[in-house]
Amino acid sequence: MLTAARLGAAALTAALLAGTAAAPALADTPGAGPTALPDGLYGKSDPTYDAVWRQSLALTALAAAKVTPADSAVAWLTGQQCADGGWQSYRADAAAACDAKLEDSNATAAAIQALVALGGHQDAVDKGVQWIKANQNADGSWAYNPGNPGDADSTGLAVSALFAAKTDPAGVAKAGKNAFDGLAVFQLACTAPADQRGAFVYQTAPDGTAPEVNALATGQASLAATGGKLPVTNTNRTDTAPKPLSCAPDAAATTPATTPATPVARADSGEAVSAYLTARLAADGQHLMLTLPGATPTPDFTATSWAALGLVQGGHPQQATGAVDWLAKEGGTWTKGGTDAAATATLLLVAQAAQRDPAAFGGSDLVAQLTALGPAPKAVAAAGSPTASPSAKKDDGGGISTYWVLGIGLLIGVGGGLLLSLQRKRGPQR
Template sequence: MLSAVRPAAKAACGVAVSAAVLIGAAGPALAASASPAPVTVPAGLYGKSDPTYDGVWRQSLSILALHTQGVTPAASAVNWLTKQQCADGGWPSYNPDPAKACAPATEDTNATAVAVQALTALGGHDDAVAKAVAWYKNVQNKDGGWSYNPGAASDANSTALAVTALAAAKTDPATVAKNGKTAVQGLAAFQLGCSAPAAQQGAFAYQPDKNGKLAANGLASAQGALGAEQAFLPVAASTASAAASAACSDPAASAANYLAVQLKSGQEHLTQALAGAAPSPDYAATAWAVLALAHQGRLADAQGAMGWLRQNGQAWTQGDHGAASPSALSLLILAAQATGTDATKFGTTNLVTQLEGTGPTPAATPSTASAPASAASATAAPAKKSSGTSPWWIFGVALVASIGAGLFISYTRGKRS
């Protein structure tokens, strides 16, 4: 949710912006009577909202999620995505005129990551994927990590997503290095290790603070865990049940341990809190945590969160103004796929049909109306419904109280995920 405030954050491009500027930019979105300005959405694109800041992200996730359900996306949808790729191999968040060259500083490592994974899953796009891998190598920071846009300081989320893209492209992240630092080392620098308090061991921080200290972050931990596993989308449902490892020195296992504990202590969901506001549910981080845990074979830990998402996720899928959110629908479908849950019977919702309805008519769909529900779906643990405060009210209070743009940018980026 809260994608309406993303323009203010994205405009910052990683540079600190005063809270007053951000409040002014986001002000109309906080008004109860506000409605989005009419948007002309390009043909072939999923979603009806302004694609400026998430066009490639939501398109890639939509194509990937539908592919896992046996749906063949329309050629126009795939063509739209491939034409967005820049000449140097990266993808922007959105280029309204693909005939014009991309501005290198605005290329988006996160959008590129999911585009690579979508095209790899579809197959037949080896050249585009190879160009993206070359681009990642070119814009890698000297610490081994990546920033959201090239040229800024590395962050855990962007680095983790880059690692997943490299893994999907069959490029070993341990061999991708800059200044002697590999992608694996770059990601590890954001993880709280054995010297951290026991409750935080395995977590990932978005970025270190000005004193170099790391603070656990929900979305960074969920995406960081998937990166530490060198997994990629779509995550296949695991039939094995992996036991929790007590070794804090194992990056992937300790990250999964942290997520599992946080989910159990948080009524099966992760939370996000801004300064001055009570914690609120973080749907995106919870879905990414499900993906990471499922890949580890920790289905028992993932299914409780999956149950919570089934009961509470529909509000998230409706976006900020009641329009269906392709990103949210796609992440839920991918999480369902990873846990063996039937995405066509997601509570009272058919996620696949909803997602299909946000974009061009698919080229082909499965002959059967829906896939049979799996044992994992039938045994998913019941979850408690959220009774939190309205997300918009929490956001308004928190934005006023925020002491800097860094947290704001991290928060709004998480809401796109």
């Protein structure tokens, strides 16, 4: 079981990743004091709970956009790796030994995918994969922190990391249960109500308790269920709707509660979750909803983004179109105008997967926004080598080229940095 402290940390982490918690602002210059951000890190908010996660998403998205990040950005991520191959959410002192209990499967899975996307870091990737293998649970699943019950989000991210590292999840097993078996633990099958089949729960429910569908768990697990990793580059498509689970009539009503549910077969898992997501998106205005105890449901940008990624990976980009359109229209709220590194990187990954123009996604240049949140890159894509597919769809009538905006943004950043430096010499500013 998670301790109260870990439950609180996990809840805050989930809120940060979902874009529902406002993190405290920190000094934006390395070395500015005890609250200074690490050199090379993307984003301006408190790094405590999501530093490795947001750094990994940013590097993955920028690599797909043909942006070569600064050495300091990559070195920061590799420098956070623990001796045993895992990553914690964040280590303020990377020279200190890691606490094995605090190593984070989500951060590790994201870091592996980022380093694969960047290339040239095979030793770190291999060590990360060994950590993933070593910390698998007996049912084939993974927990957020080692030693705890598994959950769908962590298991889905671990499976995607294995795909990225070209390691067959079917061959990664503990006590006879492989990674796909672990993922199936959380997917609702024929004994669930018809409108929930194919969805994922966060964790299995106690005996006699009805399982609850979790939007973020379903969105993140969908990428693994459809055989995907970050960045999503699948261009295969089927021109038919995803196939729901084939169940006997009234299967949920006629199956005794004491009868163990037959897991969704691996061959059916991706189509089943894609069918669920398609129906759920249509019912909720082309976005998923965040439901927290005692709170009014609100749009869940993170879950919607991962749902879109899963649908594209599953060969159903047409079913993802409505969600991508919604994200293009409303995503600026989530990214806080392009100042939230994790949200901006995730939105960029969605635009890339959907073959939209990231320089004009809902009127925003996501590449320029994300690049401005970290150290100046070593290189950007050459003129005539767009970051999106040549057939990429623009989300507005035109727009300034990514590279003009990027160049202007860098000049502004340099000038702004000089001004801030001069201001700090005069004393603290508020």
